[in-house]
Amino acid sequence: MPEEDLVELKFRLYDGSDIGPIRYSSSSTVAMLKERIISEWPRDKKIIPKVANDVKLISAGKILENNKTIAQCKPPFSELPGGAITMHVVVQPSSTKTKTEKKVDDLPKKNTCSCTIL
Numbered sequence: 001m002p003e004e005d006l007v008e009l010k011f012r013l014y015d016g017s018d019i020g021p022i023r024y025s026s027s028s029t030v031a032m033l034k035e036r037i038i039s040e041w042p043r044d045k046k047i048i049p050k051v052a053n054d055v056k057l058i059s060a061g062k063i064l065e066n067n068k069t070i071a072q073c074k075p076p077f078s079e080l081p082g083g084a085i086t087m088h089v090v091v092q093p094s095s096t097k098t099k100t101e102k103k104v105d106d107l108p109k110k111n112t113c114s115c116t117i118l
Contacts, residue, residue, distance in 0.1 A: 007070050008084040011037055011057075014047065014091065021084040026071040030057055030064045037089060049091045058088040 005027075010020035019040050024033065034052040041048055049055045057064045064073050064087075074085065 007074065009033070009070070009087060010084045011087050011089045013042075013045070013089050015045070017042070018086075019089075024070055026069065026074075028070050029066065030068050030070075030073065031066040033057060033070070033087075034066070047091050047093075049093065054091055054093045056090040056092065058090060059085065 005025055006023045007026055008021045008023050010018045010022070011033075012018055019037060019042075022036070031052055034055045034057065037055060037057075038049050038052065052066070059073055062073075
């Protein structure tokens with residue numbers, strides 16, 4: 001694999017700790033990155049993703065799509081030599097998301113009434 005084809009990435013977790021930096025091929029997909037993140041996730045964390053859909057990667061302010069390659073997602077300033085690209089990792093377990101949605105729907109509706117005395 002040519003040296004130019006490799007991209008150095010590190011992943012910033014919710015508590016400020018990092019996974020990496022690790023070199024990846026520019027043709028690696030975001031889904032492949034998520035699988036690697038899950039396999040290397042520190043086990044001492046309170047929140048641990050179980051599947052790739054529990055993880056969202058954010059780079060340069062954009063949520064990356066699973067089918068995109070690193071080359072398609074690289075921000076233009078990443079061409080600077082000697083630096084690793086930092087991607088932020090957001091964990092949203094799917095089970096928590098559905099529980100939250102149900103709680104909002106299950107809340108009793110409050111009737112409000114207002115009076116004005118002239």
